[in-house]
Amino acid sequence: MHSFSDQTGNSISLLNFPKRIISLVPSQTELLYTLQLDEEVVGITKFCVHPEIWLRTKNRVGGTKDVKFDIIEQLQPDLILANKEENVKEQIEYLSTKFPVWVSDVEDIQSAYEMILQIGSMTGKGVIANELAAAIAKGFSELHSFAPPTKIPVGYLIWKNPFMTVGGGTFINNMLDVCGFKNVFASQKRYPEITIEDIKQSGCKALFLSSEPYPFKQKHIDELQKELPGVVIKLVDGEMFSWYGSRMLPAIEYFKRLIQEVLLICNN
Structure with a gap:
């Protein structure tokens, strides 16, 4: 059993690397694709337009503000990714009573790096996540010039x-x-x-x-x-x-x- 703290201060426990992930955040859905979690992702929102192939092939669980609880229950996720700003607090609190829900709260580059690394760690894709975060950090450091x-x-x-x-x-x-x-x-x-x-x-x-x-x-x-x-x-x-x-x-x-x-x- 491994414990992970999300960016709002709550903790979730995962017995193993998740095999049934639902993302309620479009930008984090794209991140999951970059982390090569194609088989593990079972549900996304209708606003998760990248990658386009996932929008066509993955189960849709509603929108970011109106998630479909019945569809999520049917999918039986072992990890749900949400965001403090993009999702509705009451909906996330309800889902948290049934499934592990990890909530991001990204306000700047540093918290974005932390989100990438933590999701990589939770999903067993730490190496790819570290490489991605390092590449982004290098690029933004060059942007100053x-x-x-x-x-x-x-x-x-x-x-x-x-x-x-x-x-x-x-x-x-x-x-x-x-x-x-x-x-x-x-x-x-x-x-x-x-x-x-x-x-x-x-x-x-x-x-x-x-x-x-x-x-x-x-x-x-x-x-x-x-x-x-x-x-x-x-x-x-x-x-x-x-x-x-x-x-x-x-x-x-x-x-x-x-x-x-x-x-x-x-x-x-």
Whole structure:
């Protein structure tokens, strides 16, 4: 019997390496695939779009906010992976009375590394997890040389009607920071609602429109540009900013290109 503490301070006990894993977190589902746990993963959510083959072939247990207890009971998992922010507390507490549930709470790069290593340890994939975490750490250390000497003030929108942004204590805020961007709404908590006027008064030089959870498009840039003529407005890949796990590896090259593009536009 082995005991593992999750990132919310709770502990679970596993007799052996799990053989029937359910993931309720899209980014951690992709991590399980990277850790070569194809046979072990028996259930995922409808939002676990990577890898695409799993979305087509694995049992779906509902969404991140509305898990299907009956399907989970039928699958009889010996490990469920959840997340403090993405899943509903009451649903996770109920599942915890029946199955081992390990809950992540990722707010920055360091806690992302810890999540990767712990899941690797729990599933018997410690070697692969260590290699992945080391590669990500190396890549992010190199990213500093691409970052601007003075942080560029930026805003980051995740929703429309009402507009919502990211505040401090979020993984996205940490990603912006390591890229050399200064989140103009970092003093606010979590995911606050804001107005066009708030953006105008924030002093941001660039405004990023995320591809998720709201699917911002070019038409939204056109609409906002009329209100914010002096601000660089750019569509960004939300998965690169918010998917902690193996997605962080390709995110490094994406961030390098983004930094260069923003610097080029802002300096002209």
